[in-house]
Amino acid sequence: MQMKATVPITAADIKSACSQCNLLELCLPFGMNEHEINRLDELVGTRRKVKRQQHLYRAGDPFEAIYAIRIGWFKTDVVLEDGREQVTGFQMTGEMLGLDGISTEAHSCNAVALEDSEVCVIAYDKLEELSREVEGLQHQFHKVMSREIVRDHGVMMLLGSMRAEERLAAFLLNLSQRFTARGFSAAEFHLRMTRDEIGSYLGLKLETVSRAFSRFQDDGMIAVQQKHIRILDPEKLRKLIQHPVAVR
Amino acid sequence: MQMKATVPITAADIKSACSQCNLLELCLPFGMNEHEINRLDELVGTRRKVKRQQHLYRAGDPFEAIYAIRIGWFKTDVVLEDGREQVTGFQMTGEMLGLDGISTEAHSCNAVALEDSEVCVIAYDKLEELSREVEGLQHQFHKVMSREIVRDHGVMMLLGSMRAEERLAAFLLNLSQRFTARGFSAAEFHLRMTRDEIGSYLGLKLETVSRAFSRFQDDGMIAVQQKHIRILDPEKLRKLIQHPVAVR
Protein backbone atom coordinates (compact mmCIF):
# COMPACT_ATOMS: atom_id res chain seq x y z
CA MET A 1 0.00 0.00 0.00
CA GLN A 2 1.36 3.36 -0.94
CA MET A 3 0.27 6.92 -0.47
CA LYS A 4 0.04 9.07 -3.52
CA ALA A 5 1.12 12.21 -1.77
CA THR A 6 2.32 13.21 1.64
CA VAL A 7 -0.65 14.13 3.72
CA PRO A 8 0.02 16.02 6.93
CA ILE A 9 -0.86 13.97 9.97
CA THR A 10 -3.14 15.85 12.29
CA ALA A 11 -3.67 15.21 15.97
CA ALA A 12 -6.97 13.53 15.26
CA ASP A 13 -5.24 10.97 13.09
CA ILE A 14 -2.78 9.80 15.67
CA LYS A 15 -3.71 6.36 16.74
CA SER A 16 -2.83 5.50 20.28
CA ALA A 17 -1.11 2.20 20.77
CA CYS A 18 -1.42 0.85 24.27
CA SER A 19 1.35 -1.60 23.51
CA GLN A 20 3.67 1.33 22.86
CA CYS A 21 2.56 3.43 25.78
CA ASN A 22 4.67 3.97 28.86
CA LEU A 23 1.64 4.14 31.12
CA LEU A 24 0.95 0.43 30.99
CA GLU A 25 1.32 -0.23 34.68
CA LEU A 26 -0.90 2.71 35.62
CA CYS A 27 -3.65 2.56 33.07
CA LEU A 28 -6.32 0.18 31.89
CA PRO A 29 -3.88 -2.43 30.53
CA PHE A 30 -2.36 -3.07 33.94
CA GLY A 31 -2.15 -6.78 34.60
CA MET A 32 -2.94 -7.87 31.06
CA ASN A 33 -0.57 -10.10 29.10
CA GLU A 34 1.23 -9.06 25.94
CA HIS A 35 -1.23 -10.75 23.64
CA GLU A 36 -4.15 -9.08 25.35
CA ILE A 37 -2.49 -5.69 25.23
CA ASN A 38 -1.91 -6.01 21.51
CA ARG A 39 -5.61 -6.50 21.07
CA LEU A 40 -6.16 -3.31 23.03
CA ASP A 41 -4.62 -1.38 20.20
CA GLU A 42 -7.83 -2.06 18.27
CA LEU A 43 -9.74 -0.41 21.02
CA VAL A 44 -8.14 2.91 21.60
CA GLY A 45 -9.15 5.20 18.84
CA THR A 46 -7.81 8.69 18.63
CA ARG A 47 -6.22 10.93 21.14
CA ARG A 48 -7.78 14.20 22.03
CA LYS A 49 -6.11 17.34 23.28
CA VAL A 50 -7.89 19.46 25.83
CA LYS A 51 -6.59 22.91 26.65
CA ARG A 52 -6.48 24.25 30.19
CA GLN A 53 -9.94 25.26 31.45
CA GLN A 54 -11.67 23.43 28.62
CA HIS A 55 -14.24 20.73 29.18
CA LEU A 56 -13.56 17.15 28.11
CA TYR A 57 -17.26 16.57 28.67
CA ARG A 58 -20.14 18.22 30.51
CA ALA A 59 -22.93 16.89 32.67
CA GLY A 60 -25.73 15.95 30.31
CA ASP A 61 -23.52 15.18 27.32
CA PRO A 62 -24.41 11.88 25.69
CA PHE A 63 -22.06 9.16 26.81
CA GLU A 64 -20.02 7.56 24.08
CA ALA A 65 -16.54 6.98 25.35
CA ILE A 66 -14.36 6.76 28.38
CA TYR A 67 -11.00 8.44 28.51
CA ALA A 68 -7.55 7.56 29.75
CA ILE A 69 -5.36 10.51 30.60
CA ARG A 70 -2.06 10.45 28.73
CA ILE A 71 -0.83 13.86 29.72
CA GLY A 72 -2.12 16.43 32.13
CA TRP A 73 -4.61 16.93 34.90
CA PHE A 74 -8.38 17.10 35.18
CA LYS A 75 -10.97 17.81 37.78
CA THR A 76 -14.50 16.42 37.81
CA ASP A 77 -17.33 18.25 39.49
CA VAL A 78 -21.07 18.22 39.99
CA VAL A 79 -23.12 21.38 40.22
CA LEU A 80 -26.35 21.98 42.13
CA GLU A 81 -29.19 24.05 40.65
CA ASP A 82 -28.31 26.93 42.93
CA GLY A 83 -24.78 26.93 41.59
CA ARG A 84 -22.98 25.19 44.41
CA GLU A 85 -20.14 23.18 43.00
CA GLN A 86 -18.62 20.03 44.42
CA VAL A 87 -15.32 18.81 43.02
CA THR A 88 -15.58 15.01 43.06
CA GLY A 89 -12.02 14.24 42.04
CA PHE A 90 -8.70 15.28 40.56
CA GLN A 91 -7.36 12.93 37.91
CA MET A 92 -3.84 12.61 36.61
CA THR A 93 -1.85 10.60 34.08
CA GLY A 94 -3.04 7.03 33.63
CA GLU A 95 -6.35 7.58 35.37
CA MET A 96 -9.74 7.11 33.72
CA LEU A 97 -12.52 9.59 33.14
CA GLY A 98 -16.12 9.16 32.12
CA LEU A 99 -17.20 6.04 34.02
CA ASP A 100 -20.09 8.04 35.47
CA GLY A 101 -21.70 8.12 32.05
CA ILE A 102 -22.36 4.40 31.65
CA SER A 103 -25.22 4.39 34.10
CA THR A 104 -27.63 6.68 32.27
CA GLU A 105 -25.85 6.96 28.93
CA ALA A 106 -25.24 10.61 29.69
CA HIS A 107 -22.45 12.12 31.71
CA SER A 108 -23.43 13.14 35.20
CA CYS A 109 -20.49 15.41 35.94
CA ASN A 110 -18.17 17.86 34.24
CA ALA A 111 -14.58 17.05 33.40
CA VAL A 112 -12.32 20.08 33.04
CA ALA A 113 -8.62 20.17 32.18
CA LEU A 114 -6.52 21.86 34.86
CA GLU A 115 -3.65 22.23 32.40
CA ASP A 116 -3.15 21.50 28.73
CA SER A 117 -3.84 17.79 28.54
CA GLU A 118 -4.26 14.83 26.26
CA VAL A 119 -6.50 11.79 26.59
CA CYS A 120 -6.97 8.49 24.80
CA VAL A 121 -10.53 8.12 23.59
CA ILE A 122 -11.98 4.66 24.19
CA ALA A 123 -15.29 4.13 22.42
CA TYR A 124 -17.52 2.48 24.95
CA ASP A 125 -19.37 0.13 22.60
CA LYS A 126 -16.05 -1.17 21.37
CA LEU A 127 -14.84 -1.59 24.91
CA GLU A 128 -17.82 -3.77 25.79
CA GLU A 129 -17.38 -5.73 22.59
CA LEU A 130 -13.71 -6.36 23.08
CA SER A 131 -14.00 -7.14 26.75
CA ARG A 132 -16.38 -9.95 25.88
CA GLU A 133 -13.52 -11.49 23.96
CA VAL A 134 -10.52 -10.50 26.01
CA GLU A 135 -10.81 -11.78 29.54
CA GLY A 136 -7.97 -9.69 30.88
CA LEU A 137 -9.55 -6.53 29.55
CA GLN A 138 -12.88 -7.38 31.10
CA HIS A 139 -11.28 -8.04 34.43
CA GLN A 140 -9.16 -4.91 34.37
CA PHE A 141 -12.05 -2.73 33.42
CA HIS A 142 -14.09 -4.04 36.31
CA LYS A 143 -11.19 -3.40 38.63
CA VAL A 144 -10.91 0.16 37.41
CA MET A 145 -14.58 0.79 38.16
CA SER A 146 -14.36 -0.90 41.53
CA ARG A 147 -11.29 1.11 42.41
CA GLU A 148 -13.25 4.26 41.71
CA ILE A 149 -15.95 3.11 44.12
CA VAL A 150 -13.37 2.38 46.81
CA ARG A 151 -11.78 5.77 46.23
CA ASP A 152 -15.16 7.44 46.57
CA HIS A 153 -15.69 5.73 49.91
CA GLY A 154 -12.36 7.14 51.03
CA VAL A 155 -13.52 10.61 50.09
CA MET A 156 -16.72 10.08 52.08
CA MET A 157 -14.63 9.17 55.09
CA LEU A 158 -12.64 12.33 54.53
CA LEU A 159 -15.68 14.55 54.21
CA GLY A 160 -17.81 12.89 56.82
CA SER A 161 -15.39 12.07 59.59
CA MET A 162 -12.29 14.24 59.39
CA ARG A 163 -11.55 17.77 60.45
CA ALA A 164 -10.07 20.40 58.19
CA GLU A 165 -6.39 19.72 58.84
CA GLU A 166 -6.84 15.98 58.61
CA ARG A 167 -8.53 16.37 55.26
CA LEU A 168 -5.73 18.46 53.87
CA ALA A 169 -3.07 16.12 55.25
CA ALA A 170 -4.82 13.14 53.67
CA PHE A 171 -5.09 15.05 50.41
CA LEU A 172 -1.40 15.89 50.30
CA LEU A 173 -0.33 12.35 51.19
CA ASN A 174 -2.61 11.00 48.50
CA LEU A 175 -1.11 13.30 45.88
CA SER A 176 2.38 12.43 47.04
CA GLN A 177 1.64 8.73 46.69
CA ARG A 178 0.21 9.15 43.20
CA PHE A 179 3.21 11.18 42.09
CA THR A 180 5.49 8.46 43.45
CA ALA A 181 3.63 5.80 41.49
CA ARG A 182 4.43 7.79 38.36
CA GLY A 183 8.10 8.13 39.12
CA PHE A 184 7.95 11.70 40.32
CA SER A 185 9.15 13.03 43.62
CA ALA A 186 7.02 12.15 46.61
CA ALA A 187 8.29 15.18 48.45
CA GLU A 188 8.05 18.03 45.99
CA PHE A 189 5.38 18.86 43.48
CA HIS A 190 3.20 21.50 41.93
CA LEU A 191 -0.49 21.68 42.65
CA ARG A 192 -2.50 22.09 39.47
CA MET A 193 -5.61 23.25 41.29
CA THR A 194 -6.50 26.43 43.14
CA ARG A 195 -7.21 26.69 46.87
CA ASP A 196 -10.83 27.09 45.95
CA GLU A 197 -10.86 23.80 44.05
CA ILE A 198 -9.04 21.99 46.84
CA GLY A 199 -11.55 23.45 49.26
CA SER A 200 -14.47 22.29 47.17
CA TYR A 201 -13.05 18.79 47.02
CA LEU A 202 -12.41 18.72 50.76
CA GLY A 203 -15.65 20.37 51.78
CA LEU A 204 -13.89 23.47 53.08
CA LYS A 205 -13.69 27.13 52.20
CA LEU A 206 -10.59 28.32 50.44
CA GLU A 207 -9.58 30.38 53.47
CA THR A 208 -9.67 27.30 55.65
CA VAL A 209 -7.46 25.47 53.18
CA SER A 210 -5.05 28.36 53.14
CA ARG A 211 -4.92 28.51 56.92
CA ALA A 212 -4.28 24.78 57.15
CA PHE A 213 -1.40 25.13 54.69
CA SER A 214 0.04 27.91 56.81
CA ARG A 215 -0.26 25.92 60.00
CA PHE A 216 1.42 22.90 58.40
CA GLN A 217 4.22 25.18 57.35
CA ASP A 218 4.55 26.74 60.79
CA ASP A 219 4.70 23.24 62.24
CA GLY A 220 7.50 22.28 59.88
CA MET A 221 5.55 19.60 58.06
CA ILE A 222 5.61 21.22 54.65
CA ALA A 223 6.98 24.21 52.77
CA VAL A 224 4.42 26.06 50.70
CA GLN A 225 4.98 28.66 48.06
CA GLN A 226 1.70 29.19 46.34
CA LYS A 227 1.24 26.04 44.30
CA HIS A 228 4.67 24.63 44.97
CA ILE A 229 4.66 22.10 47.80
CA ARG A 230 7.51 20.40 49.57
CA ILE A 231 6.66 17.73 52.09
CA LEU A 232 9.25 17.93 54.85
CA ASP A 233 7.80 15.53 57.40
CA PRO A 234 5.41 12.99 55.90
CA GLU A 235 5.34 10.99 59.13
CA LYS A 236 4.01 13.93 61.05
CA LEU A 237 1.34 14.42 58.42
CA ARG A 238 0.39 10.77 58.70
CA LYS A 239 0.20 10.99 62.49
CA LEU A 240 -2.09 13.95 62.17
CA ILE A 241 -4.68 11.77 60.50
CA GLN A 242 -4.40 8.86 62.88
CA HIS A 243 -4.67 11.14 65.89
CA PRO A 244 -8.15 10.78 67.28
CA VAL A 245 -8.91 14.42 67.86
CA ALA A 246 -12.34 12.95 68.40
CA VAL A 247 -14.83 14.84 66.37
CA ARG A 248 -17.92 14.03 64.45
CA MET B 1 -36.54 -37.85 38.41
CA GLN B 2 -37.87 -38.75 41.76
CA MET B 3 -36.67 -38.38 45.30
CA LYS B 4 -36.46 -41.47 47.39
CA ALA B 5 -37.39 -39.73 50.57
CA THR B 6 -38.45 -36.31 51.63
CA VAL B 7 -35.37 -34.38 52.52
CA PRO B 8 -35.90 -31.10 54.32
CA ILE B 9 -34.83 -28.22 52.19
CA THR B 10 -32.52 -25.89 54.08
CA ALA B 11 -31.94 -22.27 53.33
CA ALA B 12 -28.59 -23.02 51.77
CA ASP B 13 -30.23 -25.30 49.24
CA ILE B 14 -32.68 -22.83 47.89
CA LYS B 15 -31.67 -21.85 44.42
CA SER B 16 -32.60 -18.37 43.44
CA ALA B 17 -34.24 -17.97 40.12
CA CYS B 18 -34.02 -14.48 38.72
CA SER B 19 -36.68 -15.35 36.21
CA GLN B 20 -39.07 -16.05 39.07
CA CYS B 21 -38.12 -13.07 41.17
CA ASN B 22 -40.35 -10.05 41.61
CA LEU B 23 -37.40 -7.69 41.85
CA LEU B 24 -36.60 -7.82 38.17
CA GLU B 25 -37.05 -4.16 37.48
CA LEU B 26 -34.95 -3.13 40.45
CA CYS B 27 -32.12 -5.58 40.42
CA LEU B 28 -29.33 -6.69 38.13
CA PRO B 29 -31.66 -8.15 35.45
CA PHE B 30 -33.25 -4.80 34.74
CA GLY B 31 -33.37 -4.18 31.02
CA MET B 32 -32.46 -7.71 30.00
CA ASN B 33 -34.70 -9.77 27.71
CA GLU B 34 -36.42 -12.98 28.71
CA HIS B 35 -33.84 -15.20 27.12
CA GLU B 36 -31.04 -13.40 28.89
CA ILE B 37 -32.79 -13.54 32.21
CA ASN B 38 -33.23 -17.27 31.91
CA ARG B 39 -29.50 -17.61 31.54
CA LEU B 40 -29.11 -15.58 34.72
CA ASP B 41 -30.61 -18.46 36.63
CA GLU B 42 -27.33 -20.30 36.05
CA LEU B 43 -25.55 -17.47 37.73
CA VAL B 44 -27.25 -16.89 40.98
CA GLY B 45 -26.25 -19.63 43.32
CA THR B 46 -27.66 -19.85 46.78
CA ARG B 47 -29.39 -17.36 48.94
CA ARG B 48 -27.96 -16.40 52.25
CA LYS B 49 -29.77 -15.17 55.32
CA VAL B 50 -28.14 -12.57 57.49
CA LYS B 51 -29.57 -11.75 60.86
CA ARG B 52 -29.82 -8.21 62.18
CA GLN B 53 -26.46 -6.84 63.28
CA GLN B 54 -24.58 -9.62 61.53
CA HIS B 55 -21.95 -9.01 58.90
CA LEU B 56 -22.47 -10.13 55.34
CA TYR B 57 -18.76 -9.46 54.85
CA ARG B 58 -16.02 -7.52 56.56
CA ALA B 59 -13.26 -5.28 55.30
CA GLY B 60 -10.35 -7.55 54.48
CA ASP B 61 -12.44 -10.61 53.67
CA PRO B 62 -11.40 -12.25 50.41
CA PHE B 63 -13.70 -11.22 47.61
CA GLU B 64 -15.60 -14.03 45.97
CA ALA B 65 -19.11 -12.87 45.28
CA ILE B 66 -21.37 -9.90 44.98
CA TYR B 67 -24.79 -9.87 46.54
CA ALA B 68 -28.25 -8.74 45.55
CA ILE B 69 -30.54 -7.94 48.43
CA ARG B 70 -33.77 -9.93 48.28
CA ILE B 71 -35.16 -8.96 51.64
CA GLY B 72 -34.01 -6.48 54.23
CA TRP B 73 -31.63 -3.63 54.78
CA PHE B 74 -27.88 -3.24 55.07
CA LYS B 75 -25.39 -0.55 55.82
CA THR B 76 -21.83 -0.41 54.54
CA ASP B 77 -19.10 1.37 56.45
CA VAL B 78 -15.39 1.99 56.52
CA VAL B 79 -13.46 2.31 59.74
CA LEU B 80 -10.31 4.31 60.44
CA GLU B 81 -7.49 2.92 62.62
CA ASP B 82 -8.55 5.19 65.45
CA GLY B 83 -12.04 3.74 65.34
CA ARG B 84 -13.87 6.50 63.53
CA GLU B 85 -16.59 4.99 61.42
CA GLN B 86 -18.05 6.34 58.23
CA VAL B 87 -21.25 4.83 56.91
CA THR B 88 -20.89 4.86 53.13
CA GLY B 89 -24.38 3.72 52.27
CA PHE B 90 -27.69 2.16 53.20
CA GLN B 91 -28.85 -0.57 50.82
CA MET B 92 -32.33 -1.96 50.42
CA THR B 93 -34.16 -4.58 48.38
CA GLY B 94 -32.87 -5.02 44.85
CA GLU B 95 -29.63 -3.17 45.48
CA MET B 96 -26.18 -4.70 45.13
CA LEU B 97 -23.45 -5.19 47.69
CA GLY B 98 -19.81 -6.10 47.37
CA LEU B 99 -18.70 -4.18 44.30
CA ASP B 100 -15.93 -2.63 46.36
CA GLY B 101 -14.19 -6.02 46.52
CA ILE B 102 -13.40 -6.41 42.82
CA SER B 103 -10.63 -3.86 42.87
CA THR B 104 -8.24 -5.62 45.25
CA GLU B 105 -9.91 -9.01 45.51
CA ALA B 106 -10.66 -8.23 49.13
CA HIS B 107 -13.56 -6.29 50.53
CA SER B 108 -12.73 -2.76 51.54
CA CYS B 109 -15.74 -2.10 53.73
CA ASN B 110 -18.08 -3.84 56.12
CA ALA B 111 -21.63 -4.81 55.21
CA VAL B 112 -23.97 -5.22 58.16
CA ALA B 113 -27.63 -6.20 58.16
CA LEU B 114 -29.88 -3.58 59.76
CA GLU B 115 -32.68 -6.12 60.06
CA ASP B 116 -33.03 -9.82 59.34
CA SER B 117 -32.23 -10.00 55.65
CA GLU B 118 -31.63 -12.28 52.74
CA VAL B 119 -29.32 -11.90 49.77
CA CYS B 120 -28.69 -13.71 46.50
CA VAL B 121 -25.09 -14.81 46.24
CA ILE B 122 -23.56 -14.18 42.83
CA ALA B 123 -20.18 -15.86 42.41
CA TYR B 124 -17.97 -13.28 40.80
CA ASP B 125 -15.99 -15.58 38.53
CA LYS B 126 -19.23 -16.93 37.15
CA LEU B 127 -20.53 -13.42 36.67
CA GLU B 128 -17.52 -12.48 34.58
CA GLU B 129 -17.81 -15.70 32.62
CA LEU B 130 -21.48 -15.32 31.88
CA SER B 131 -21.26 -11.65 31.10
CA ARG B 132 -18.78 -12.49 28.35
CA GLU B 133 -21.56 -14.50 26.75
CA VAL B 134 -24.63 -12.52 27.64
CA GLU B 135 -24.40 -9.00 26.33
CA GLY B 136 -27.35 -7.74 28.33
CA LEU B 137 -25.82 -8.98 31.54
CA GLN B 138 -22.52 -7.35 30.79
CA HIS B 139 -24.19 -4.09 30.03
CA GLN B 140 -26.41 -4.16 33.11
CA PHE B 141 -23.56 -5.02 35.38
CA HIS B 142 -21.57 -2.08 34.09
CA LYS B 143 -24.56 0.15 34.64
CA VAL B 144 -24.91 -1.03 38.20
CA MET B 145 -21.28 -0.17 38.92
CA SER B 146 -21.54 3.16 37.20
CA ARG B 147 -24.71 3.97 39.10
CA GLU B 148 -22.84 3.36 42.32
CA ILE B 149 -20.18 5.84 41.23
CA VAL B 150 -22.81 8.44 40.41
CA ARG B 151 -24.50 7.84 43.76
CA ASP B 152 -21.18 8.30 45.51
CA HIS B 153 -20.72 11.65 43.80
CA GLY B 154 -24.10 12.68 45.11
CA VAL B 155 -23.03 11.78 48.62
CA MET B 156 -19.89 13.86 48.16
CA MET B 157 -22.05 16.80 47.18
CA LEU B 158 -24.11 16.21 50.27
CA LEU B 159 -21.13 15.99 52.59
CA GLY B 160 -19.04 18.66 50.97
CA SER B 161 -21.51 21.34 50.06
CA MET B 162 -24.67 21.07 52.11
CA ARG B 163 -25.57 22.10 55.62
CA ALA B 164 -27.06 19.83 58.24
CA GLU B 165 -30.73 20.37 57.44
CA GLU B 166 -30.17 20.13 53.71
CA ARG B 167 -28.38 16.84 54.17
CA LEU B 168 -31.19 15.37 56.19
CA ALA B 169 -33.82 16.63 53.78
CA ALA B 170 -31.94 15.10 50.86
CA PHE B 171 -31.61 11.87 52.79
CA LEU B 172 -35.33 11.65 53.54
CA LEU B 173 -36.31 12.47 49.98
CA ASN B 174 -33.91 9.86 48.70
CA LEU B 175 -35.40 7.20 50.98
CA SER B 176 -38.88 8.24 50.00
CA GLN B 177 -38.01 7.91 46.34
CA ARG B 178 -36.50 4.47 46.82
CA PHE B 179 -39.54 3.27 48.75
CA THR B 180 -41.76 4.54 45.97
CA ALA B 181 -39.75 2.62 43.39
CA ARG B 182 -40.53 -0.54 45.37
CA GLY B 183 -44.21 0.13 45.59
CA PHE B 184 -44.21 1.35 49.17
CA SER B 185 -45.54 4.61 50.43
CA ALA B 186 -43.50 7.67 49.59
CA ALA B 187 -44.92 9.48 52.58
CA GLU B 188 -44.68 7.06 55.43
CA PHE B 189 -41.94 4.62 56.34
CA HIS B 190 -39.79 3.16 59.05
CA LEU B 191 -36.15 4.01 59.36
CA ARG B 192 -34.04 0.91 59.85
CA MET B 193 -31.03 2.81 61.08
CA THR B 194 -30.29 4.74 64.27
CA ARG B 195 -29.72 8.47 64.52
CA ASP B 196 -26.08 7.68 65.05
CA GLU B 197 -25.89 5.75 61.77
CA ILE B 198 -27.75 8.48 59.89
CA GLY B 199 -25.34 10.97 61.40
CA SER B 200 -22.34 8.97 60.35
CA TYR B 201 -23.67 8.76 56.80
CA LEU B 202 -24.42 12.48 56.68
CA GLY B 203 -21.24 13.61 58.42
CA LEU B 204 -23.15 14.88 61.45
CA LYS B 205 -23.40 14.00 65.11
CA LEU B 206 -26.50 12.16 66.22
CA GLU B 207 -27.67 15.15 68.24
CA THR B 208 -27.55 17.31 65.14
CA VAL B 209 -29.63 14.77 63.26
CA SER B 210 -32.12 14.67 66.09
CA ARG B 211 -32.36 18.45 66.20
CA ALA B 212 -32.92 18.64 62.47
CA PHE B 213 -35.73 16.08 62.74
CA SER B 214 -37.30 18.17 65.46
CA ARG B 215 -37.06 21.36 63.46
CA PHE B 216 -38.60 19.68 60.41
CA GLN B 217 -41.43 18.55 62.62
CA ASP B 218 -41.90 22.00 64.16
CA ASP B 219 -42.02 23.43 60.65
CA GLY B 220 -44.71 20.95 59.64
CA MET B 221 -42.63 19.20 57.02
CA ILE B 222 -42.62 15.80 58.65
CA ALA B 223 -44.01 13.89 61.61
CA VAL B 224 -41.45 11.91 63.54
CA GLN B 225 -42.01 9.27 66.14
CA GLN B 226 -38.70 7.66 66.81
CA LYS B 227 -38.05 5.63 63.67
CA HIS B 228 -41.45 6.17 62.15
CA ILE B 229 -41.47 8.99 59.60
CA ARG B 230 -44.31 10.67 57.82
CA ILE B 231 -43.50 13.19 55.15
CA LEU B 232 -46.15 15.86 55.26
CA ASP B 233 -44.73 18.43 52.88
CA PRO B 234 -42.23 17.00 50.42
CA GLU B 235 -42.21 20.23 48.41
CA LYS B 236 -41.02 22.21 51.37
CA LEU B 237 -38.30 19.66 51.95
CA ARG B 238 -37.26 19.95 48.34
CA LYS B 239 -37.20 23.74 48.51
CA LEU B 240 -34.97 23.52 51.55
CA ILE B 241 -32.28 21.91 49.43
CA GLN B 242 -32.55 24.26 46.50
CA HIS B 243 -32.39 27.28 48.75
CA PRO B 244 -28.94 28.75 48.51
CA VAL B 245 -28.27 29.43 52.15
CA ALA B 246 -24.80 30.02 50.75
CA VAL B 247 -22.32 28.05 52.71
CA ARG B 248 -19.13 26.17 52.02
Added chain:
DNA sequence: CGCGAGTTTGAAATTCTTCAAGATCGGTGG
Protein backbone atom coordinates in the same frame (compact mmCIF):
# COMPACT_ATOMS: atom_id res chain seq x y z
C1' DC C 1 -41.88 -2.75 86.47
C1' DG C 2 -37.48 -1.48 85.57
C1' DC C 3 -33.55 -1.68 82.60
C1' DG C 4 -30.92 -0.22 78.67
C1' DA C 5 -30.53 1.37 74.19
C1' DG C 6 -31.74 4.97 71.64
C1' DT C 7 -33.47 9.71 71.42
C1' DT C 8 -34.36 14.52 72.65
C1' DT C 9 -33.13 18.94 74.41
C1' DG C 10 -30.35 22.72 76.54
C1' DA C 11 -26.17 25.37 77.19
C1' DA C 12 -21.31 25.96 76.53
C1' DA C 13 -17.36 25.20 73.62
C1' DT C 14 -15.18 24.67 69.23
C1' DT C 15 -14.50 24.62 64.45
C1' DC C 16 -15.23 26.58 60.43
C1' DT C 17 -17.14 30.28 57.71
C1' DT C 18 -17.86 34.98 56.56
C1' DC C 19 -16.35 39.42 55.74
C1' DA C 20 -12.68 42.41 54.92
C1' DA C 21 -8.21 43.99 53.84
C1' DG C 22 -3.64 43.22 52.13
C1' DA C 23 -0.08 40.57 49.88
C1' DT C 24 1.86 37.94 46.08
C1' DC C 25 2.33 36.32 41.52
C1' DG C 26 2.48 36.05 36.52
C1' DG C 27 1.53 38.37 32.62
C1' DT C 28 0.67 42.55 29.69
C1' DG C 29 1.13 46.80 27.60
C1' DG C 30 3.19 51.35 27.56
Added chain:
DNA sequence: CCACCGATCTTGAAGAATTTCAAACTCGCG
Protein backbone atom coordinates in the same frame (compact mmCIF):
# COMPACT_ATOMS: atom_id res chain seq x y z
C1' DC D 1 12.06 47.30 31.56
C1' DC D 2 8.82 48.43 34.75
C1' DA D 3 4.27 49.69 36.47
C1' DC D 4 -0.01 47.90 36.81
C1' DC D 5 -3.78 44.54 36.54
C1' DG D 6 -6.51 40.63 37.70
C1' DA D 7 -6.41 36.39 39.76
C1' DT D 8 -5.09 33.96 43.57
C1' DC D 9 -3.62 33.59 48.15
C1' DT D 10 -2.96 34.98 53.07
C1' DT D 11 -4.34 36.72 57.40
C1' DG D 12 -7.30 38.82 61.04
C1' DA D 13 -11.53 39.37 63.55
C1' DA D 14 -16.33 38.53 64.12
C1' DG D 15 -20.13 35.49 63.42
C1' DA D 16 -22.59 31.16 62.59
C1' DA D 17 -23.09 26.26 62.41
C1' DT D 18 -22.10 22.25 64.53
C1' DT D 19 -20.18 19.64 68.27
C1' DT D 20 -19.58 18.53 73.00
C1' DC D 21 -21.18 17.64 77.42
C1' DA D 22 -24.88 16.73 80.34
C1' DA D 23 -29.32 15.47 81.74
C1' DA D 24 -33.75 13.80 81.06
C1' DC D 25 -37.07 11.28 78.32
C1' DT D 26 -39.21 7.26 75.57
C1' DC D 27 -39.93 2.82 74.26
C1' DG D 28 -39.60 -2.08 73.73
C1' DC D 29 -38.44 -6.02 76.17
C1' DG D 30 -37.27 -9.30 79.70
